[in-house]
Amino acid sequence: xxxxxxxxxxxLGTGTSTGIPMVGCKCQVxxxxxxxxxxxxxxxxxxxxxxxxxxxxxxxxxxxQLLTNQISEIDFVIMTHDHxxxxxxxxxxxxxxxxxxxxxxxxxxxxxxxxSIEQRFAYIFRKRDLNKNPILGGGIPRLNLNTVELEKNxxxxxxxxxxxxxxxxxxxxxxxxxxxLAYIVDCMEIPDQLLATLQKKKIHLLILDCLQRAKxxxxxxxxxxxxxxxxxxxxxxxxxxxxxDLSHIELSRMAEQQFGKKVFPLYDQxxxxx
Numbered sequence: 001x002x003x004x005x006x007x008x009x010x011x012l013g014t015g016t017s018t019g020i021p022m023v024g025c026k027c028q029v030x031x032x033x034x035x036x037x038x039x040x041x042x043x044x045x046x047x048x049x050x051x052x053x054x055x056x057x058x059x060x061x062x063x064x065q066l067l068t069n070q071i072s073e074i075d076f077v078i079m080t081h082d083h084x085x086x087x088x089x090x091x092x093x094x095x096x097x098x099x100x101x102x103x104x105x106x107x108x109x110x111x112x113x114x115x116s117i118e119q120r121f122a123y124i125f126r127k128r129d130l131n132k133n134p135i136l137g138g139g140i141p142r143l144n145l146n147t148v149e150l151e152k153n154x155x156x157x158x159x160x161x162x163x164x165x166x167x168x169x170x171x172x173x174x175x176x177x178x179x180x181l182a183y184i185v186d187c188m189e190i191p192d193q194l195l196a197t198l199q200k201k202k203i204h205l206l207i208l209d210c211l212q213r214a215k216x217x218x219x220x221x222x223x224x225x226x227x228x229x230x231x232x233x234x235x236x237x238x239x240x241x242x243x244x245d246l247s248h249i250e251l252s253r254m255a256e257q258q259f260g261k262k263v264f265p266l267y268d269q270x271x272x273x274x
Contacts, residue, residue, distance in 0.1 A: 006048075006273070006274075007047065007048045007179055007274050008046070008271055009044050009181060009273075009274065010044065011044055011271075012044060012045055012061075012065040013039060013042050013061055013065060014039045014042060014240050014241070014270075015040055015042060015243075016041075016085075016211060016243040017041065017084070017085035019039060019061065020037060020038060025244060027244055028247065029244040029246070029247045034247070036248035036265075036267035037248050037267075038268065039242060040059065040064065040065060040268055041059035041061050041086070042057065042185055042186075042241045043056060043062070043065060043086070044183070050158055052075045052076075053073050053074050055076075055078070056079075056080065057079060057080055057087070058087060058088070058089040058090040058092065058093060059086060059087075059088070060089045063089065063092040074096055074105055075105075076156060077107045077143075078108050078109065079107055079108070079113055080109070080113075080173050080174050081168060081173040081186060090117070090124070091121075091124075091140075093105055094139070094140065097143070104142040105141070105142065105143050106144050106146050107144065107145050108146045108148050108156060109145075110147065110172075111147050112172065114147055123140060124141060124143060125143070125145065148161070148163045149163070150164055151163070151197065160178070160179070161176050162176060162178075163176045164176070164194055164198075166184070166187055166188075167191070168188050169217065173185065175187075177198075177201055179274065180202060180204030180205065180274050181204065181205050181274045182198065182201070182203045182205070182207070182234065183207045184207070184209060185208075185209045185240060185241050186219065186241065187209040187220050188218050189220075190228055195232070198232055199231065203234035204234065204274045205238065205272060206234035206236070206237040206238070207237075207238045207266070208220070208225055208228065208238070208240065209225065209240065210222060210239035210241065210242060210265070211242065212242075213245055214245065219241065226255075226263075229263060235262065236264075237255075237259070237264075238263075239263070239264065239266060248267055251265040252264060252265055
């Protein structure tokens with residue numbers, strides 16, 4: 001049974017940590033005139049069938065991503081992990097809290113990531129006596145941090161999610177499933193126990209890490225990504241977090257040769273439904 005198109009997801013950015021083109025690089029992909037090879041840092045924006053607007057990660061490109069895609073409202077943010085290319089645009093949430101009316105934006109993640117965010121952006125999250133130390137000038141983004149429970153179905157603002165951790169270098173990244181959308185970025189491997197859990201889920205659209213052809217110590221390669229697609233067997237798979245080793249045309253050709261049209265690379269501003 002095919003999935004019913006009710007929710008939408010926009011690829012705000014599809015590139016690796018440097019963005020593509022990478023500053024100073026003159027390779028074929030970085031100098032490409034194909035707009036699909038021009039990739040901001042990886043992030044997505046979900047609008048659910050119930051009208052909830054969800055941002056996943058706050059990249060250093062966030063302001064441009066919001067303006068380019070005409071996004072002026074966010075109900076909450078999901079933060080996958082604390083690496084700079086996924087987090088360091090957090091201050092650009094500030095205008096979305098100005099109002100009227102003034103609002104707070106909730107941020108959801110695992111405990112490890114939230115502790116890092118609170119420490120790294122203490123100017124936002126440290127407790128202060130506003131009578132003695134009022135916020136001056138443009139102020140700070142009004143955000144609140146919320147820990148999610150892992151590997152169980154939970155509801156956030158009326159939307160059901162299933163969150164899970166997986167290895168990324170020496171740390172971990174948090175992925176999720178929302179109504180048949182599975183999101184797995186910045187992934188070194190999917191442990192067997194988690195893979196077995198995901199195989200029991202009905203995945204309509206998998207958005208999956210796919211950095212490059214050569215072996216990498218913290219990300220999935222083309223070979224590893226394709227192997228996990230075979231094991232998970234989603235209806236469709238969209239590849240993301242792509243480096244300058246791969247042009248859009250090259251990766252499209254590789255995916256189509258093995259899977260047909262059901263696997264394809266994302267590009268910035270592409271909108272899909274699930």
